[in-house]
Amino acid sequence: MDEKYMRRAIEVAKQGEEYDEVPIGCVVVKDGEIIAEAHNRKEENKSALCHAEMLALAEAAGKIGDWRLYGCDVYVTLEPCAMCAGAMINSRVDNVFFGAYDQKAGCCGTLYNLPVDERFNHRPNVEGGILEEECAGLLSEFFRIKREQKKKTNVE
Numbered sequence: 001m002d003e004k005y006m007r008r009a010i011e012v013a014k015q016g017e018e019y020d021e022v023p024i025g026c027v028v029v030k031d032g033e034i035i036a037e038a039h040n041r042k043e044e045n046k047s048a049l050c051h052a053e054m055l056a057l058a059e060a061a062g063k064i065g066d067w068r069l070y071g072c073d074v075y076v077t078l079e080p081c082a083m084c085a086g087a088m089i090n091s092r093v094d095n096v097f098f099g100a101y102d103q104k105a106g107c108c109g110t111l112y113n114l115p116v117d118e119r120f121n122h123r124p125n126v127e128g129g130i131l132e133e134e135c136a137g138l139l140s141e142f143f144r145i146k147r148e149q150k151k152k153t154n155v156e
Contacts, residue, residue, distance in 0.1 A: 005075040006130045012037045013077045023138045026052035026076040028060040036060035053084035057091050068092045077135040079106035085114040096126045099135025
């Protein structure tokens with residue numbers, strides 16, 4: 001695990017904020033090089049499938065030329081949901097490193113732990129809590145601002 005990749009994921013997450021997206025960022029690393037990165041684009045694309053992880057995995061597969069992402073590590077600012085954890089399992093990534101734990105949708109240990117389920121034919125290693133406070137802070141601040149904006153709209 002290398003914190004510099006999580007720091008890059010945080011930078012990528014901040015890019016999403018500019019588009020009113022929940023600030024979640026993801027980078028895919030192979031052989032010490034970032035080969036893909038993405039932030040959430042659910043609002044922009046009007047699609048629940050456009051999580052940062054899904055977009056980064058697709059970009060990485062395109063760069064490698066194979067859906068199997070052997071030798072790749074994923075760094076994401078929020079614990080993956082069921083869809084994204086499943087995609088990481090199916091993509092055969094080696095390691096998943098995440099920042100903040102997700103009490104509402106986390107499927108890498110919080111609500112459920114998909115990557116350790118022995119029924120799957122691939123089980124990536126998972127480590128959470130990497131730069132957790134910084135990652136959680138991004139989300140807290142984003143939703144604090146959203147609540148303030150909603151209050152202003154309701155008052156007017």
